[in-house]
Amino acid sequence: MSYQLNEKVLSLQPYQGGKPLEELARELGITDAIKLASNENPRGSGEGVQNALRDFGTEFSRYPDGNGFALKQALASTYQINADMLTLGNGSNDVLDLIARVALSPDTNAIMSEFAFVVYPLVTISAGAETVVIPAREYGADLSSMLAAINAQTRLIFLANPNNPTGTWVEKDALETFLSAVPERVIVVLDEAYIEYVTKDNYPDGLTLLSRFPNLVVVRTFSKVYGLAAMRVGYAISSPELADYMNRVRQPFNSNSIGMACAIAALGDEAYMRESVELNTRGLIQLESGLEQLGVTYIPSAANFITIEPGESAAEVYDQLLRLGVIVRPLANYGLHQHLRVTVGLERENERFLHALGQLGNQSFPGQKAPS
Ligand SMILES: Cc1ncc(COP(=O)(O)O)c(C=O)c1O
Structure with a gap:
């Protein structure tokens, strides 16, 4: 060639x-x-989504609202956060890619655990950066070894909680100790794609940690418990500053109108x-x-x-x-x-x-x- x-x-x-x-x-x-x-x-x-689909009708000729105003408002009121902390994506995979493109460049690295979600190396390598893969401990993330691996080139740490594909999880105290030890210049991506399912004790909710850790980005999705995998809607919650950067690199219409309408309905269908x-x-x-x-x-x-x-x-x-x-x-x-x-x-x-x-x-x- x-x-x-x-x-x-x-x-x-x-x-x-x-x-x-x-x-x-x-x-x-x-x-x-x-x-x-x-x-x-x-x-x-769910029924709420089916109603939303019916109400949406067949008007497909207009572009979506590129800023996702209505979905952001719904998320902001559900989670009691400001809408400027949100970044919407075409599924949370898209959001993971946005974070990688904002933070990484050649000669930098992202740390992740062995057996962590396969999209982390994919977006890291696509951004031209190196992956630093830390051997798992009992199939889960070895947080102290991940901390020890941080070097001058480290820009990102990916952590799924719970992790796919192992189902392993990090408890609240361990996560807080970890976040306190990560230097603020390193962004921690806490991927909570499955958090709504978790019924374990002492389980952390990343959203409650955002005010203490400005370098934290919490990633969530409508693909799992909300039953909308086909609609491709995911989002990040972070400091307004990081959200602003992520919103700069995203494609203009990365969340589609039907998906966002269904996501609003799903969010309300408790x-x-x-x-x-x-x-x-x-x-x-x-x-x-x-x-x-x-x-x-x-x-x-x-x-x-x-x-x-x-x-x-x-x-x-x-x-x-x-x-x-x-x-x-x-x-x-x-x-x-x-x-x-x-x-x-x-x-x-x-x-x-x-x-x-x-x-x-x-x-x-x-x-x-x-x-x-
Ligand atoms: C840990 C984790 N993060 C993110 C995703 C991406 O999901 P989606 O792009 O459908 O939001 C998945 C999907 O399997 C996942 O397991």
Whole structure:
């Protein structure tokens, strides 16, 4: 080839999403499969969203409000914050990219944990910067080693709480101690994509920490508990100053009109949200006890998914589950070759997954023990 490229891009792999149901139907002719692969809300969208869609009508010829005034007002009043602290994105992945582009340049680095969400290295490398990946401790972030890795080139630290794909979490005291020790010149991105699901004690809410830590950026999304993954709406909450910079680099219409209208409706539909969290809490317990009965090890999770360890046969277990019409998520791209991630589904979907896993028999995961 004669053209020249950003060399860093050559090392990137395209993001691999969960296998779509349509693809499984095309490939294996299975039309009644269930998808537990992308941490989506299994209930579909709530009544509030359906009403908002109906009210939106069919007026598609106008550009969206590029400043997202109405959604920002709704978020500001929900969280009791100023609207100038908000940056909207085409999903929170877009917001992560905005932060990377604001903070990073060649010869700088971003620190992240091993097994952290795969988009962190993607946006870091795309911005021409280096990733500093700190080995995980019990699958979760080793905060003291992350602190120790900060150097003069460090501009960003990415921390997902809870983390995808491991479901691990950082408790309130540990997070506060960590934030107090990070120099103010380093921005901490606290990715709370799954926070609404968390029912653990001593769990931190990043929003309450923003006034103490001006270098903190909290990232959230409508893709998970709000049931709007297809609509692509995410946001960051930060100091007005950082929000201003992020808003300078974003594409003018990065949040679309229909998505924002649905997001406002979802934010106001407290019943849907509460029921979704309750369903998830029950589903996690259902999966944990089913896995324990099957003798399959899992990583305790605070989110709407659970990572299991079938062992060396993980790839085979994934394939066999596909043939039984159950799509889960392989994690080899995270270096977790012996694990699979399973999203908490509806009760009957969890049951179908556990039943399918049971059908594969002991030879698929010999000698595995559930944690006590
Ligand atoms: C930790 C984490 N952050 C961010 C995202 C991005 O979600 P979205 O772009 O749909 O808001 C995901 C999606 O899986 C995630 O797991």
